[in-house]
Amino acid sequence: MKIPNQEYTTEFRELAVKRVKDGQTVGSVARDLGLVEQTLRNWVKAVEAGKSVGAEAKRVTPEQMELSRLRAENVRLKREVEILKNAAAYFARDVQ
Numbered sequence: 001m002k003i004p005n006q007e008y009t010t011e012f013r014e015l016a017v018k019r020v021k022d023g024q025t026v027g028s029v030a031r032d033l034g035l036v037e038q039t040l041r042n043w044v045k046a047v048e049a050g051k052s053v054g055a056e057a058k059r060v061t062p063e064q065m066e067l068s069r070l071r072a073e074n075v076r077l078k079r080e081v082e083i084l085k086n087a088a089a090y091f092a093r094d095v096q
Contacts, residue, residue, distance in 0.1 A: 012033075016029055016033055016043060033069070034073055
């Protein structure tokens with residue numbers, strides 16, 4: 001499932017990069033914030049190269065950011081449900 005291109009505020013990008021710089025893994029920060037890991041890696045790489053992560057960012061409303069986060073969470077939860085269905089089917093088959 002492809003998630004449409006998202007737009008993030010400069011503050012959001014800076015917060016995400018700061019969390020990685022403070023020692024959290026890219027994967028955990030991306031999961032927490034509903035980001036694609038590669039997007040976050042690109043932001044971190046840009047900061048390390050001395051570029052601003054928000055220079056080209058467009059204005060994004062808080063509602064749009066929340067919608068983006070909820071879409072990512074929805075995708076994650078759908079994957080979890082699918083895994084649980086497969087596990088239940090496997091164990092039900094194993095019991096018989």
